[in-house]
Amino acid sequence: MEGIDYHDGERSKAEFDVEEMKIVWAGSREVLEVSDRMGRLVASDEAFRKDNRTMLSRKDLFKNTLRKAAHAWKRIIELRLSEQEASWLRFYIDEPAFTDLHWGMFVPAIKGQGTDEQQQKWLPLAYKMQIIGCYAQTELGHGSNVQGLETTATFDSQSDEFVIHSPTLTSSKWWPGGLGKVSTHAVVYARLITDGQDHGVHGFIVQLRSLEDHLPLPGITIGDIGMKFGNGGYNSMDNGVLRFDHVRIPRDQMLMRVFQVTREGKCVQSNVPRQLVYGTMVFVRQTIVSDASSALSRAVCIATRYSAVRRQFGSQNGGPETQVIDYKTQQSRLFPLLASAYAFRFVGQWLKWLYTDVTQRLQANDFSTLPEAHACTAGLKSLTTSATADGIEECRKLCGGHGYLCSSGLPELFAVYVPACTYEGDNIVLLLQVARFLMKTVSQLGSGKQPVGTTAYMGRVADLMQCCCAVQKAEDWLNPSVILEAFEARSARMSVACAQNLSKFANSEEGFAELSADLVEAAVAHCQLIVVSKFIEKLEEAIPGKGVKRQLEILCNIYALYLLHNYVGDFLSTGCITPKQASLANEQLRSLYAQARPNAIALVDAFNYTDHYLSSILGCYDGNVYPKLYDAAWKDPVNESVVPDGYQQYIRPMLKQQLRNARL
Amino acid sequence: MEGIDYHDGERSKAEFDVEEMKIVWAGSREVLEVSDRMGRLVASDEAFRKDNRTMLSRKDLFKNTLRKAAHAWKRIIELRLSEQEASWLRFYIDEPAFTDLHWGMFVPAIKGQGTDEQQQKWLPLAYKMQIIGCYAQTELGHGSNVQGLETTATFDSQSDEFVIHSPTLTSSKWWPGGLGKVSTHAVVYARLITDGQDHGVHGFIVQLRSLEDHLPLPGITIGDIGMKFGNGGYNSMDNGVLRFDHVRIPRDQMLMRVFQVTREGKCVQSNVPRQLVYGTMVFVRQTIVSDASSALSRAVCIATRYSAVRRQFGSQNGGPETQVIDYKTQQSRLFPLLASAYAFRFVGQWLKWLYTDVTQRLQANDFSTLPEAHACTAGLKSLTTSATADGIEECRKLCGGHGYLCSSGLPELFAVYVPACTYEGDNIVLLLQVARFLMKTVSQLGSGKQPVGTTAYMGRVADLMQCCCAVQKAEDWLNPSVILEAFEARSARMSVACAQNLSKFANSEEGFAELSADLVEAAVAHCQLIVVSKFIEKLEEAIPGKGVKRQLEILCNIYALYLLHNYVGDFLSTGCITPKQASLANEQLRSLYAQARPNAIALVDAFNYTDHYLSSILGCYDGNVYPKLYDAAWKDPVNESVVPDGYQQYIRPMLKQQLRNARL
Ligand SMILES: Cc1cc2nc3c(=O)[nH]c(=O)nc-3n(C[C@H](O)[C@H](O)[C@H](O)COP(=O)(O)OP(=O)(O)OC[C@H]3O[C@@H](n4cnc5c(N)ncnc54)[C@H](O)[C@@H]3O)c2cc1C
Ligand SMILES: Cc1cc2nc3c(=O)[nH]c(=O)nc-3n(C[C@H](O)[C@H](O)[C@H](O)COP(=O)(O)OP(=O)(O)OC[C@H]3O[C@@H](n4cnc5c(N)ncnc54)[C@H](O)[C@@H]3O)c2cc1C
Structure with missing residues (x-):
């Protein structure tokens, strides 16, 4: 069975140039080259093995991490790696370690706050x-x-x-x-x-x-x-x-x-200026958003590959059963996550630009965009980490029983990822900050102060309060400006409704507290709009490579229409769309899933992850899942002996009815 | 600090008789007595300690489980425990073991399928x-x-x-x-x-x-x-x-x-008759639903108690900060889960009745209700396990950073619970079965065949397709018949819409496959209706005890209106309610949260869980969280030495810049 690629058929179905997509995902040809080189370096170095990780005791696990960190540092010195290379190296080693805080928090804190x-x-x-x-x-x-x-x-x-x-x-x-x-x-x-x-x-x-x-x-x-x-x-x-x-x-x-x-x-x-600290915050949150796209894409890669290997039901005349990826329920759970991974990638790339922009403005003593940048990064941190945490667990469920095995890689990925919802700002606390900023923006609309950046659309609030969605048939939902208008209108109307309800309270702090759950929903709507709009902006760039842009358009539409479907209550209750239009969006979504289907494996190949990094049998590149699962099982320590330790003391006395006399 | 009860103030706020609520939760005074006795028995027996569980290696953990199982069996024999007592004993031991399958699957299989x-x-x-x-x-x-x-x-x-x-x-x-x-x-x-x-x-x-x-x-x-x-x-x-x-x-x-x-x-x-096997299935699924209410209530108990202890922000003039349970965002995440735990409890109790009913009918060769009972239990298994898995993780997040520690009990509870979404039928596969049954029910409506049991409302489909929700002010949403009608109308309309869309396909199997994501949504709507209606039916019983019924009414309304808010898109797009009515429901929900707030701690006390069973520092009965967290930390094996194992090999060479020469 060695050497066979079970995904061969899938790969040949792809309608786009995977190598070019890899560049888009990485951000540039240079980044792809560096990350690819570092990924291979880590994968080929026995010292960085991690397949035994879940079997180690805490002490051994910890010591093992010290060993890897020291080995990594040694390699960084020996190979004279650049800062960028070193950071990719640590990324692929893929094990939380003290070095994350040293490089990611300690050094930046001194840089940002030290004289x-x-x-x-x-x-x-x-x-x-x-x-x-x-x-x-x-x-x-x-x-x-x-x-x-x-x-x-x-x-x-x-x-x-x-x-x-x-x-x-x-x-x-x-x-x-x-x-x-x-x-x-x-x-x-x-x-x-x-x-x-x-x-x-x-x-x-x-x-x-x-x-x-x-x-x-x-x-x-x-x-x-x-x-x-x-x-x-x-x-x-x-x-x-x-x-x-x-x-x-x-x-x-x-x-x-x-x-x-x-x-x-x-x-x-x-x-x-005190505002300097915000610069660091924008930087740290940008890395968190980029990490979200990495973690989500990793889970999606595993679930997508396994869904193409796994067959269940639907055999006709003794032929093979249906690949579970062909079930529409599977697609409707998996493909939105695939699309989200790409969406978060692009909004993360945009945040890199925002950080540079903010830094340059700070140096020029221009603080005008800071509050908006701050709210925007807070919201995106919250949105992407929550969606990623939920998405990883959904991917695990998409793998059925086998997703529950550590060898699927998904349980560990979830466990290691979820604190991102809490650290660097609890996600709800952050959304409340976004909501505060939105309320301020709305309250200043009359005063002539023009909202900037990601809140610029609020400047068109009068239009957005009364616009009517133009969709008449399902394909109309493929029009980016139609999508954008619907998301802008929904967000603006939710914010305005909150502001109106707030104004009924004598004490605005009390009002804010009382309405905070609604305010959080308005903040989410605003953040979703940002992600959708940045994806659409990305598609306005020239994107080379056969079929690459086409695939991204499909993913962008899936992302937007999936959100619309999931939050259809927002759109309907604010009157942004009609029930008929909602149902057309759903119809269009189904057809988009069908278009994504033949490209699914290639779209996850474009993440360019090594089997080492994925550390998942279900997600392995060649799809040869079953023999690998079978072989891996025997490595568990409890399989060292056929008759388990404890048999003589605990099982045999039970079977032999000698328990009454036993001392346990 | 020993002996102080940090929840004293909270407990004294309760507006109902907690001891009577315990009986309602347990199902009867007898069950409460037995479960309480067994809970204490386990908690007081050193052999059943589980606070070291997360620190054991796989082999030690497994051997430890063998030991506990043998000890439990010994106690069962020595104390001549009844079957019911033994099963509560195993429940409180709270550790997956071979005995679960022996008693829960092997024995029932022989009983159900053996001559x-x-x-x-x-x-x-x-x-x-x-x-x-x-x-x-x-x-x-x-x-x-x-x-x-x-x-x-x-x-x-x-x-x-x-x-x-x-x-x-x-x-x-x-x-x-x-x-x-x-x-x-x-x-x-x-x-x-x-x-x-x-x-x-x-x-x-x-x-x-x-x-x-x-x-x-x-x-x-x-x-x-x-x-x-x-x-x-x-x-x-x-x-x-x-x-x-x-x-x-x-x-x-x-x-x-x-x-x-x-x-x-x-x-x-x-x-x-072949249908006999369905009897066993109804039985097994009924236990799964009841387990869902146990797991969810346990997580809710932890998060509620900790939310009353945890204070963050809002200090006025140096006074104490706000208990996080007083934040509306916290309430809007926590209280629906509290209400869900009760809702699942009651639907589980009803399933016990259904099982008896089905068994009696089988004995009388009456198979008329079987398909409905089968679909109903499949759907409830899916609904309650999915909601519980998500709910546990939400409770963990509600505890902020400390919820991520194993000593909070929540990570383990999640990890041990989630496979319930997969075993005994993958939740999506089950919902597809429910959907198939619903489509059959709808298709037979014309034929004069009256739908039975939980689908009986479909018999009123003509009315339900055109009824108008009567709500005019927020309090109107407290009327059970208004709620029921809205949920029935929504479910009926979603099923009928699916059936109409299906009829457009020449091949109905192809149609079913193509529309399966919509069908799953219709199935969910139907299952939510079942839970809501069983909660409402429960409230039609005489329920003794000061204020007990009142609290259950509040919880029932929270459960229903929270679902309505979360799935408002369904209600709006089917025209069951208007946007204005949706917003009134939301308003009413806020006021219900305020009513639940003073009773929150007492409502989780009513689960009658021992600290041993909860195995959570954050959820401990006396609320004395911080000293316990602090003390527990030091027990981790890595704290055995102040300077960690690996320092000489891996850390010191790094600090001393001797790595280049080191062999790692
Ligand atoms: C902790 C644990 C304990 C277990 N204990 C036992 C035990 O004691 N005895 C035992 O025999 N088994 C046991 N199992 C196995 C369990 O019953 C199966 O894992 C379960 O039935 C799911 O099947 P699967 O793993 O094949 O999932 P799959 O069917 O492979 O599911 C993979 C994906 O395909 C989708 N899918 C599958 N079919 C369809 C379809 N027709 N339409 C749409 N989507 C579809 C699913 O929704 C899922 O997303 C256990 C499993 C676990 C995790
Ligand atoms: C894995 C991990 C690594 C970490 N690493 C570091 C580190 O290196 N350095 C460091 O200093 N810290 C670190 N932390 C701590 C982390 O930053 C905090 O846990 C985080 O800031 C959340 O704070 P908290 O735990 O106090 O949550 P809490 O604030 O106690 O949250 C509890 C609940 O209260 C709610 N809540 C709180 N305030 C409000 C409000 N005003 N309105 C409404 N709801 C509210 C929250 O939404 C949440 O539901 C780490 C945490 C974890 C889990």
Whole structure:
């Protein structure tokens, strides 16, 4: 059976150039080349094997991650990898590790919040990994409400030091990744106290462990917070707990780019605008959106390939049964997720542009687009991570019973992915921020202030409140401007309705609280519009390659019409479309699924994932699923002996009715 | 802090008699008494501890389960527990084990499909656990399509035996619980072949392992299929793989209640009606629905209690922050799940009645209600398990970051629960069966055949196609008959629309395939109506206890209006309600949440779960969450040493820049 490609037939059906699609997915030929090279490098290196991951005990799993991280660093140095290459390498190693926080949070925090001198001192150490850092914000008692953190940093002007202290149990730092066992340093967020006055929460660089023997420094208690969701999953990460007992650090370890404490203990706002921090936030959220498209596409790749291999029912005269991917119910669950993966990819690419744009404007002291950029990234983070978490689990279900095996790769993918809905802002809390911004935008519409960026459509609110959808037959729904108008009208009308309901409350904060569930729905409608519109914009670019653009058009329409179908209540209740038009959209959707069907395997091939990265038997490239499942089963430790450990003590006495006398 | 009850204030707010509600939840005072006693028995027995479950290796976990099962059996014998008591005991032990399949599938299969003699021979052995059995139906290549199973049972008239054989790799039995390591026997489903003729799939009792040394008998290969979702989860179960190489069993081990093979190899249909098997199916699905209410209520109990402890934002003048349960977004996610748990409980109780009814009718040779009962249980299995799986994960997210810790209990609950969406019928495949039944019902409406049971409302289809919802103000939505009519109209109209669309196809099978996604939606609408109507029927009973009925009315309305809000597109597009009425429903829902709020903690207390059963720090009865989280963290094995294993090899060389020379 070796060497046979069970997807050969499927691949030959594709109506587009897969290699060109790979470039579109990657973002550019260069990125494809680098990521492809790094993907192969990881896949071919035995040291990065991960197929045994779910069978390791926590301790072994953790040690194994330390080994991989060290090996990766060694390879990065030996091969003189660029920053971009190194980051793709870590991506393909595909195991949460302290390095994620070191590179993804510790370094950016110093870059974003440290003064030039602080950057000069700390960044070289961090870049060489002579220190390892983490990001210690969340506490046992406070996550979402950062302003409620309890850790204190009290300035002692006598010694020119800050005293970092955990005054309560709930002030224990709790969750920071890399903290529990590895980090030598942390950016710690604490309330700044000078002269008995509380100046709110600021960041401090604190050394946690000795660089000689790795023991926590005096006054510092650190540990791991214990097992998390999944077998492997996030358990390779040492999310940690940390308490301070009056730990002293020099004054110059407060991150002082924006806010400074002088030698005398005076607090000074620097001339660097506070808004700078938003730049970092836009950056971090952009990576989260891009990670969402990676995670979702991975799950979709597995479910799509397996759905083409799996056959069930429908055999005619002893012929083969139907591939489950041919069932319309399977398509109506799977193809919208395939389309979502592409949609999130493109909105992620657009966010990269937005980040550059925001950064340039910040440098030019132009803050006009910041609130909009902030709301937009908050919303997209929430939308894409929620949809991805749900989508991964749907893909698992689409694989029937076998999706429940760890060897399918899907359980671990879900377990490792879901915290993205919570970290970097709980998704509901973020949507409430979006809603707040939308209400502000609506309230300013009369004042002549033109909404910008992704809220620009609100400027046409008068039109959008009364426009009528022009669809008369199913194909009319293929028109991008028809789709766009329907989504804009729905979003505008939902926001306006919320604003009107809010205005009935004497106290607007009370109103906001009371109507918050509706406000969240309005925020979701707005975010969905952003994703749809960015997909449509993408299609306005020149996209080379035979049939590539055509496929993307199909996916874009699937994404939009699937949303329309799923949220049809919004569209109908706001009168944006009629029931008849809704039913035409559904009809069109069915026909789009039929068009996507022959291209499904090629569309997931375009993600260019190695079997190593997928780590899924059901999703393997050659589709030779059954022998691989069968062989993998025997590797489980419980199969080491035919008669299980415990038989003599527990099973035999039961069968032999000797239990009454047994001691258990 | 010990002894303090952080929920005291919450408990004193309750407006109803919790002890009486416990009885309603349990089903009767007797059941409450038994389940309460068994719950305490398990909780107080050190042997049943489960707080270390997620930290054990697969082998240790599995052995631990064997130990618990043996201990449970010992207690059952020592205490002379009744069947009911024993089954509650197993419930509270709360760990998937081979005994689930032995009692839940093997014994019922013999009871349902065995002749009187077969029952007399095998049941006593099984009741005493002198043999341990499992249910071996699914194969590597076939699950949903049972008629496609490949294992053969060929009758050899010379020796009066069946030869059981696995002709292909994909015919390997795959998934049966208890098979991998423990079972001595199995009910094996195989194609019956006599004289070269295939008579379809039948059940056979096959001994798998020697009762002396537990080794597989000659010709039999057995193993475990490996790790599944979650840390503990279903990994305590030995789901197994099984191959037969021409294994011989005596003829009288074919289960022959309905279909018999004579000594001469003749096949005879017995005079017992084939429909009997449906009785068992109704029974099994009824337990699944009842399990759904248990699992969902458990998650809801955890999330509700924690939401009352967790405070975030909203502190006024240094006062305490807002309990997150007071946020409307939290309520709009949590309270519908609380209401769903109760709704599923009552529909489960009703299914118990349905099972008795069906059994009595079968005995009286009345098969008239069987197809309806079959469709109804299929649909309710699908609806309740899908909603429960999603609901558990939503509860986890409602707990923010801390819900991601295994010590919250929620990750394991999700991992162990989700396969319920797949086993005993994939949920989509089941909904397609419901849809088929609905289409048949609609097509027969003209013929004068009156629809029965849960489809009786279809008899009023003419009215339902044109009725108008009478709601004019928000409170009108509290009227059960208004709710019922809206749900009936929606369901009837969706079914009729599907039937009309189907009639446009020349080939009705092609039409069914093409429209299957719409058909599934119609099936869901029908099933939701069943749950709503059974909840309403429950409220027509006399329910004693101060305020108990009032609370149930609130929950019933929350359940119905939440469904209406979530599926408002169905109601609007079929013209069952107007946008204005939809918005009034939403308004009413908000006010219902406010009414449920003070009773929330008491409503989850009524489930009467012990802290042992919940196994969740976030859900503990006294609400003393933070010290418990803190203390639990330190028990993780990686905390055994302050400096982690691997430091010298992997971390220190990195920090000291000695990696280039290191061998990793
Ligand atoms: C795997 C993982 C890794 C992490 N890594 C780090 C790290 O490296 N460093 C770090 O500092 N932290 C880290 N965290 C912590 C993470 O940032 C927080 O968990 C997150 O911010 C959510 O906060 P919380 O847990 O306090 O949730 P809570 O705020 O307690 O949320 C509980 C519930 O309350 C609701 N809620 C809260 N506030 C409101 C409101 N105002 N209105 C309506 N509803 C509300 C939420 O929607 C949610 O349903 C990590 C967490 C996880 C799970
Ligand atoms: C934890 C667990 C325990 C189990 N225990 C047992 C046991 O004790 N004994 C036993 O015999 N089995 C057991 N099983 C097996 C279980 O019964 C099957 O997995 C289940 O019946 C689903 O079948 P499948 O895996 O073949 O799914 P598939 O049928 O392969 O499903 C794959 C996909 O195809 C779709 N699909 C399939 N047919 C159709 C159709 N006609 N129309 C539209 N879509 C379709 C499904 O909706 C799904 O999305 C267990 C499974 C699990 C996960």
